[in-house]
Amino acid sequence: MRLLAVDDDPVVLDLLKLIFKSADLPEVSVTSSAVLALEMLSNPDFEFDGLILDISMPEMSGIELCRLVRRMPRYQHKPILMLTSVMDTASVESAFAAGADDYITKPFDVKDIVARVRVAERMTQKSQPVAMIDRDLCKETDKPGLHQFSIEDPLRIHGAPQLIQPFALGNYLCQLSRRRLDNCVLFAVQLCDIDTLYQTCKTHELARGLHGVVTAVSEVVKCPTMLTAYEGSGILMCITLGSEPPAWPEMEYRVRDAIAAQNLCRDDGTKMCLEVAVGNPITPSASRYQRVNKTFERTRSRVHTRMQSTHAQSEAEADDDDGQISSA
Template sequence: MKIMVVDDEEIIVALLAEYLKEMGFEDVTTAASGEEALEVIAAQDSPFDCFLLDVKMGGMDGIDLCSRIREMPEYWIAPIIMITSAAAKQHMHEAFDAGATDYMMKPIEHIDLRVRIQIAMLLVETLKSEAESRSALKAALRTSPKAGQFDPSMRITYSDVPNMRDYFQLENRLLRLSEGTYAMTLLSIEIDGIEKLGARLGQGDFLDIVEAVANIIGKTLPARGASLSYVGFGKFVCLVVVRNHIVPNLLQARIRDAFGAFEAAHDILSPGELELKVAALSSKRMLAPDVAIGLIRRFVGSLGSSENMTLPPISKVQEGIFRRSSGAKNKVE
């Protein structure tokens, strides 16, 4: 695995490089600043597999660097693990908004580093598998719109849609929040009528409509603190972690207006043939992460999706990885 470590403290860089070497990762590249990291990334012939970024650095900080990395198509799902001190932990919400996968606290512990990388790579392997399946489907639809049987339960993620995340990434964001309660809004958004429409339209048109709605929702949600996932059957899940309350009726009115313009510009749809419906998954303004995950999983599970597999609780993942890590560590020593 090819790893990049970015930190402006030489002792931290040296410690991480040594730990990674002990874990069997020989291909480690380091940088002392965000600016240097971008230059190194641009010069690579093959992409990095994982990034470890310090949150607080002089010049470009780790959050800005994370955002810049996420803008590169080849790093859309690469694991990015932020390194933070207790004083800088308050900035982790911004880091997750920028696309961070996980974080770990200073001082760095060997076993914690091992677990974070292993969990990130398990997540990314799942995302890669799903991405490959979607790419294959899109290719088939382009060459023959009638080829194969289209599955309406399929989850789709568009990397260029603002705020859009794979469903596993949305769950991971909640799983990585520390204990406590947060001001958050959980919403479902449904393209009412799309399943009936799927029988009349070509499969490519179906995907075009889903992408158009995703773009409308993504641009309507707050620029910071929002995550949007398409979970199949014409339905989206939205997580918004901000103090300001999102009023479902107002959001529904705004996205309906924008979708009306899309309908008018595409003769494949009759006016009013589809309707966008927004509903709150909880009336509470303050929620704990585990409660929010339970509400989202209950909604997704009710759809009967063939892809309703969810991420296991982090504690269960860690237990398995700790067992594997301990065995691997003993071998190294």
């Protein structure tokens, strides 16, 4: 695994090289210039397996560099770790939104560096990168229900606001300090009829519907530091930091209204059924041990319970309507 580290501080670069060598980590190349880093990444004869980028750099921030790197086809799926100072944690969410997968806080501990690089190694060893779908990418060969991914697969949705990969969302939650955890809330949004949408939509139509759901959640919550991830099976995982989401279940009603206002349709003009359930928000587990798995599982359980309740209520209302018709 070949890594490129970019930081304008030569002391940090020297320290990284020393840590990598002493900890038997993968080979690391270094540069103090974001512009030079872009030139190195553009070399067609050499390809890095991952990057470490300092967030605060004078000529170009690490966030902007991350955004430009993600536009390079060869680096769309490579792990990107950000370096940030303890006083600049507010930039972390922006870095993730730009395409980062993880971060390390300076001054860093050797154990932290080793742990996060090992996580990046595991990411590169994954056999299949998360697929990207685009609502504007219509192919003549597209057929309803025929997709290059399964219904359970996580997805990246081109242009969807505040959406990152589930792997990155887990890293973000894992790295939150105890102080920041106190201001953190999670909730999940479930597309109730994802099976029908998957079976009857073309890929770009499914992207259109999912993009609409993510956009509606972003508009309703109105939290600039919110991060979301589509983890498959119609579930959108959401984390807000620093501001409470709207009261529940009012939030669910407002998200439904925001989706309906978009009037999302298939190519033939038929309206998409995009009913959603929103789980009651929770606070994450404080313990770092299995924080991600336990917190995400609780969040899924909340939205699953909500969806069952919504389904039962819909069936009861339908039975009442049938009874009234019969009486008439």
